[in-house]
Amino acid sequence: MGARPLTGRNRGGGWGRRPPAAFLDHLAVERDGALPIAAQIARRLRDLMLAGGLARGARLPATRRLAAMLEVSRTTVTAAVDILTAEGFLEARHGSGTYVAAQLPADRLARASTGGTATPGPTLSRRGTLLARDSPVASTGRLFTPGLPALDAFPLAEWRRALARALRAGGSGLLHLADPRGWPPLRHAIADYVGPARGVACAADQVVVLASARQAVLLAGNLLADPGDRVWVEDPGYPDAHSALRAAGLTPVPVPVDAAGIDVAAGRRLAPDARLAAVTPSHQYPLGAIMTLERRVALLDWARAAGATILEDDYDGEFRYGGRPITALYGLDGGDRVLYVGSFSKVMFPALRLAYLVAPPRLAEAVAQARRAAHAEPPALTQAALAEFVAGDAFTQHIRRMRLLYRARQEALVAAIRRHLGGVLVVDPSDAGMHLVGQLDRAVADHAVVAAGSRVGLGMTALSRYAAGPSPGNGLVLGYAAHDAAAIEEGVRRLARIVEVVQRTRG
Structure with missing residues (x-):
């Protein structure tokens, strides 16, 4: 069965000035729903209280009468009332019954958010602000990602x-x-x-x-x-x-x-x-x-x-x-x-x-x-x-193989850059490492090139990203160890097109 309105008549008062039907029309339970019926009743009554449909201080009918009105067991209604009482929406008065709280939890939250003496929510410390500003360079499978080894040769x-x-x-x-x-x-x-x-x-x-x-x-x-x-x-x-x-x-x-x-x-x-x-x-x-x-x-x-x-x-x-x-x-x-x-x-x-x-x-x-x-x-x-x-022996043998492989891949990167980006990106070979730094023409912002490259699968980073002081460099940090010569050649061609677009855009 699906949702159906909860019907009945309240002869005991305590619902405010409006007739019970105005409230009961808003109450429905999913008899075969995933949420327990008691939790559904509690949620719908809570929504009515927050919307003003149940006045603050109003008395609820006894649980037996409310169960009859809603066509559910008294145990189910009692469970719903217990939930709302624990949350501060209802309060029990000995010998008198159960009432909508004169001050709902939402009232206290609203006052706290509109001023007064309440303190603000959690804020970052000065050190926390600095830490949150840092965004470590992630190791991904993208071409030119610095620090990524040759996983294909592991x-x-x-x-x-x-x-x-x-x-x-x-x-x-x-x-x-x-x-x-x-x-x-x-x-x-x-x-x-x-x-x-x-x-x-x-x-x-x-x-x-x-x-x-x-x-x-x-x-x-x-x-x-x-x-x-x-x-x-x-x-x-x-x-x-x-x-x-x-x-x-x-x-x-x-x-x-x-x-x-x-x-x-x-x-x-x-x-x-x-x-x-x-x-x-x-x-x-x-x-x-x-x-x-x-x-x-x-x-x-x-x-x-x-x-x-x-x-x-x-x-x-x-x-x-x-x-x-x-x-x-x-x-x-x-x-x-x-x-x-x-x-x-x-x-x-x-x-x-x-x-x-x-x-x-x-x-x-x-x-x-x-x-x-x-x-x-x-x-x-x-x-x-x-x-x-x-x-x-596996470790030292692996290192020897990687030295030969990485040197060849570095040579492929240097040659490709000189073919396709000569004069715009200047890179010199190195005797060590897994990456090279290419110095960009000052007219081409490194962060703009990196942002455009990330959209087409390139993972190089901006040299300015590594600046600790006030004078950032302008270049690209290019990892070469993880990809073969053919992939490097295609990547540099892609990079050359990106640099051309960035130059044209700035011009």
């Missing part, structure tokens, strides 16, 4: 075997919470890898496994600086790192970057008392500069004199195409004032969500305690499988 068969070995070896132990510092075999595998590969000589007890490099920045900010303290950040630099530092209550100080890396002299002038410096010395993000030895020594000298700590994000240090990989700043420091951060998301695949932090020996226990307090351990099975993958 050794899935080897990864499946690593998962199977981890399950056999770990068994039900993988169903428990892991050591909050990370799965011990994985920490040992990381320590064994970063020593010879990146010059980061460390013990497994210095390694903490995390979900992301951003989490490492947040942990370091919370542990090594107090709210309000100033910290150096690269300008332009990685927005996720900046937002993580703000989330820790710190004040990022943009320090300019040039071809030699972060300008230490400028940092000394801008914030000599900074407690922390977040840098990407092996391949500056996004510009790609490799910090010179002179700058590295100057940065370490400043940190020692200022009592500061350096957070080194080595996000893609494995991918260097000319000569040996650059030794990490941590190795030059000797494990004193540098925290080293590495990530597997770019080396392996983004959904892995595993990174790590290597702390100096004197900070290792404090970092482990801070990690324990964070209560955000990555899944034990994923860690165990990665330990199997890194400890064997």
Whole structure:
């Protein structure tokens, strides 16, 4: 049956000045509806009260009489009345009956919204406003998305075997919470890898496994600086790192970057008392500069004199195409004032969500305690499988293959840009990384090109997006690792048409 009006006659009064039919015509229940009948009655009576159809202070008929009028059981009506009483729409008076409340909940809400002494609803703090303004660059499957690895060339068969070995070896132990510092075999595998590969000589007890490099920045900010303290950040630099530092209550100080890396002299002038410096010395993000030895020594000298700590994000240090990989700043420091951060998301695949932090020996226990307090351990099975993958030959072989592949794809991108966008977008090859920065003609706004490109499947980002200070650049950050030469060629043709349209529109 469908809806039908509830009929009956009220001889007991209490309905206000209008006859009962004027109200009952508005009341109908769905006998076979999804919502229980008691809830339907409560909702319809509530609507009548809010609309003024039931006057404030009016007495309702007894539940037995109301049930007869509505042709439902008394239990159902009692349940509806109980709902409305609990919500504050009805009030029971001992020995007298049930009445519409003289002051409905909506009355109180209305007064609060129209002034008086009521406080406004939740508002963002100053720090919350800054955090809400940040919009991290998302890793998608779009062409030219920065940081996206070659998923088409990932050794899935080897990864499946690593998962199977981890399950056999770990068994039900993988169903428990892991050591909050990370799965011990994985920490040992990381320590064994970063020593010879990146010059980061460390013990497994210095390694903490995390979900992301951003989490490492947040942990370091919370542990090594107090709210309000100033910290150096690269300008332009990685927005996720900046937002993580703000989330820790710190004040990022943009320090300019040039071809030699972060300008230490400028940092000394801008914030000599900074407690922390977040840098990407092996391949500056996004510009790609490799910090010179002179700058590295100057940065370490400043940190020692200022009592500061350096957070080194080595996000893609494995991918260097000319000569040996650059030794990490941590190795030059000797494990004193540098925290080293590495990530597997770019080396392996983004959904892995595993990174790590290597702390100096004197900070290792404090970092482990801070990690324990964070209560955000990555899944034990994923860690165990990665330990199997890194400890064997599959990991190093994969990196070697990707170096060759990424170098070829970078060459394809540079050649295509010079063919189709020469003079408008200037890009130079790099000896490292998974992306290139193309400098745009000043007449073509990078954000306009990116917005138009997103509508046709291109995922590059605007260089101005990475500005931490008042002088944004004008260019495009173009990832090349995830797509083959044919896709890159077609993407650059598409990009050339977009740039032409943007130029014409501005002209």
